Amino acid sequence: MDKSAVATILDEMGTLLELQGANPYKSRAFHNAARSVEAITESIETLVSEDRLQEVKGIGSSIGSIIKDLVTSGKSSEYESLRSSLPAGLLEMLKIEGLGPKRIKLLYDELHIDSIASLEKAAREDKLAKIKGLGEKSQEKILAGIGALRQRSGKTLFSTAERLAAGIMEYLRKQKGVQKLEVAGSLRRKKEVVGDIDLLAVVELKNRTTVMKAFTGNPSVERVLGQGETKSSVLLTEGIQCDLRLVEEDEFPFALQYFTGSKEHNVELRTRARKMGWSLNEYGFTPIEGNKGSKGGKKHPPKCSDEEAIYRSLGLSYVEPELREANGEIESAEKGTLPELIDVKDLRGTFHCHTTYSDGLHTLEQMAHAAKALGWEYLGIADHSKVAAYAHGLSKADVLRQFKEIDALNAKAGVHLFKGTECDILPNGDLDWPATMLAEFDYVVVSVHSSFKMSEKEMTARIIKGLKQKNVTMLGHPTGRLLLSRDAYPVSMTDVLKAASDYGKMIEINAYPNRLDLDWRLCRPARDAGIMIAINPDAHRIEDLSYTRFGVNVARKGWLKASDVLNTRSLKGVDAALHGTVERSHDKRKQR
DNA sequence: GCCGTTTTCGGCCCGACTGTTTTCAGTCG
Secondary structure (H helix, E strand, C coil), rough: CHHHHHHHHHHHHHHHHHHHCCCCHHHHHHHHHHHHHHHHHCHHHHHHCCCCCCHCCCHHHHHHHHHHHHCCCCCCCCHHHHCCCCHHHHHHHCCCCCCCCHHHHHHHHHHCCCCCCHHHHHCCCCHHHHCCCHHHHHHHHHHHHHHHHHHCCCCEEEHHHHHHHHHHHHHCCCCCCCCEEEEEHHHHHCEEEEEEEEEEEEHHHHHHHHHHHHHHHHCCCCEEECCCCCEEEEEHHHHHHCEEEEEEEEHHHHHHHHHHCCCHHHHHHHHHHHHEEEECCCCCEECCCCCCCCCCCCCCCCCCHHHHHHHHCCCCCCCHHHHCCCCCCCHHHHHHHCCCCHHHHCCCCCEEECHHHHHHCCCCCHHHHHHHHCCCEEEEEEEEEECCCCHHHHHHHHHHHHHHHHHHHHHHHCCEEEEEEEEECCCCCEEEECCCCCCCCCEEEEECCCCCCCCHCCCCCCHHHHHHHCCCCCECCCCCCCCCCCCCCCCCCHHHHHHHHHCEEEEEECCCCCEEEEEHHHHHHHHCCCCCCCEECCEEHHHCCCCCCHHHHHHHHHHCHHHHHHHHHHHHHHHHHHHHHHHHHHHHHCCC
8 A cells, every 4th residue: 555545544544533532632643644654755665664664753653553554454453443433424524614523423422413414404404403512503504514515516626637537548548549539628728627527539440449448447437427439428436527539530630629618719719610601510610501712612621630720720829728718819819919828847946835844744955855856946935924823833033043954955056945934914914024024035925824704805905914015025825725615715806916016016826736726817917917926836745846737727727928927937037036026135135 | 642852641733713602612724
């Protein structure tokens, strides 16, 4: 069993212990151990075989022996007995917002509620409100939580769908006769959530049946919804539908364009084709009645061997899938003013990274090495400020200690570390660091981590007050952290962008695979207002650094060019950009 | 269950918010 499977089980054991009402520190020990296991850099098999598990902080003799069992045999009697002690439905119930282990245990003990279904029934029968410790409001909240949970099922995060699609495609590519295979649909457009996975393939005629069988029989399939000669649909075990369509070689570009969508984009495209005397569908162009060319005969479109040719035939420059949302892209394509979108390979570093100084999992040095391994020139460190106690916010002494370590690391060649901070914007709009301290950093990210329930007006005022302070560089997670289950905090982005523009500040866009990021909505207005964007993963672990690629998706959907983004600048360029927005730097540096 | 410059027992992060109470438990970040 591999590292992350072990971590998942330890985490589940921690949760089960919470549900059992065990010593909270015991359950926390399991959660901590799970995190530690996830963060192990060397092979877990090696650690087990060399009996060195307990060298890992957070793993003692008990959990160590569980891990040993899991790694060597794939099983653990402790895990099995813990699992069988409680109904599986209780774990499901944890997904309901506002319902934690204590209440789930209470409900289980009092009313034998052991699933979301029985919970809903009891709530509708007004039984929950009568339990001591609960009331009308809790009951309503639980019902609302169940509703929200239902609503979001059926939609899958981009990162999940991408992973599933990659697995199936890898499997299909091994099949005989598969000549072309591409992902289409909203997944190709990199929508933040997708409804299903659309795959498109060209397969030799004689191999079609076996390829279709391979598709419907592949290991990630839960059940087959339909199976035909050219189209099959399956439901994957992770609850998302996946369709495979087979087309002829010469239809492929048309089918790819058609099935990539969006529907609205295609409507505009087909309308345009009609005006030119052609009808457009997934198989190609066909001349329509009354179509006359210059010589009086029917005007035939050129053969299209790729999507670019289709757009060219319609007098348009190529439109990247991410832009096909009927959002002005066809007009821009006609004028030839579409931006050359930022690409992952343009990235030269990132900012807003945490380390073990606050709530990160990896050390400064580990993060620096990881950045270097990604081929980056620099990395911006931004650990939490002191008020963020839950995240081990840094004291002034911690910051000075970190500065020293950064200086030492920067002295060794490799990758440049910027001295930053993620400074809390307190509820009254003040910043968590005094002005004198803010001046010490290379850059300052300010963000909100508390009192989320303010009105939009208050929250906006709070953020703007924090953002406009001297020496503040950029706003962190501007729209809040939008998990599937949770809303962003209320804030007027128009006002915040205006303030950023007025005061010469930057805006960060976040990207994280398990987050529903709508930050792309900010990109175009930010660009138009001349605001620089930073693509930040809000990294807490080494692997988070590579999640900047999700940020690139966000930026692409927001029409950003490389030059609109801080991360694509050279070390020198970043230095200049940071100091351009932070007036103190020149003088301060000269004094040193 | 883990940990240790307070080291084999006793503490383990903490504050805001909500809904429930009448001083606090549960949830969240």
